Amino acid sequence: MLAAGLISRGPVYDALASTDRAHFFPESCPDEVQYQDAPYPIGYGATISAPHMHAHVLEALSAKLVPGARVLDVGSGTGILLAAFSKVVCPGGGKVVGVEHVPELVRSSLANLAKAAVGDAVLTAALGGACEVVCSDGRLGYASAAPYDAIHVGAAAPTLPRALVDQLAPGGMLVIPVGDDEQALMEVVKDANGNVRSRELFGVRYVPLTDLRHQLQ
Numbered sequence: 001m002l003a004a005g006l007i008s009r010g011p012v013y014d015a016l017a018s019t020d021r022a023h024f025f026p027e028s029c030p031d032e033v034q035y036q037d038a039p040y041p042i043g044y045g046a047t048i049s050a051p052h053m054h055a056h057v058l059e060a061l062s063a064k065l066v067p068g069a070r071v072l073d074v075g076s077g078t079g080i081l082l083a084a085f086s087k088v089v090c091p092g093g094g095k096v097v098g099v100e101h102v103p104e105l106v107r108s109s110l111a112n113l114a115k116a117a118v119g120d121a122v123l124t125a126a127l128g129g130a131c132e133v134v135c136s137d138g139r140l141g142y143a144s145a146a147p148y149d150a151i152h153v154g155a156a157a158p159t160l161p162r163a164l165v166d167q168l169a170p171g172g173m174l175v176i177p178v179g180d181d182e183q184a185l186m187e188v189v190k191d192a193n194g195n196v197r198s199r200e201l202f203g204v205r206y207v208p209l210t211d212l213r214h215q216l217q
């Protein structure tokens, strides 16, 4: 991914490269899928995204991912991006919130993060409070810890959720897949005056950002 220019050397690269993807799979998954560059089903209609998508979104948000920044990850799933975000922003007093609506995934993501934190002082400290996972509808964001310098959404929204744009700090950036069958990864930026601009990065395919009942059908 580095050679292909998907991600460049720097703090987000270091954070992703030091996060072992094997910690973020259910026990029942075969070992050989853990390091494949492909999404993999983790149950409850969810997947762990492909490593190249983790690299793309971290790279897209990299200018905002600095020590002390506040980050929201909607549809945090396995928790793998929470580990990467925390390693970069928490040392400077930052905050990382994951919002996931499947209670079992909230629980397993916390267990995954605890495994990933073994021998990692920064992630261990972050799990003491700076990094948290909330069980709720991510379409509403998480107002109590807003505003956020960076928001990532790991599931495709039919339209841009207004609450997420509202919860962006001035100067903040939101990266979100938007669309139903045809989806595009969108980058939405709010300038210092609160003006919002968005642009399409490229076509993607994500599970939907939807109602819990609909997802579990």
Ligand code: SAH
Pocket (backbone or CB within 6 Å): 044, 045, 046, 047, 048, 049, 050, 074, 075, 076, 077, 078, 079, 080, 081, 099, 100, 101, 102, 105, 136, 137, 138, 139, 154, 155, 207, 208, 209, 210, 211, 212, 215
């Ligand atoms: N980046 C995550 C992606 C997980 S898949 C990873 O690589 O592990 C997308 C996640 O979004 C799923 O876990 C799904 O349960 C969650 N999701 C879908 N709709 C949601 C909603 N309305 N609120 C919160 N989470 C949602």
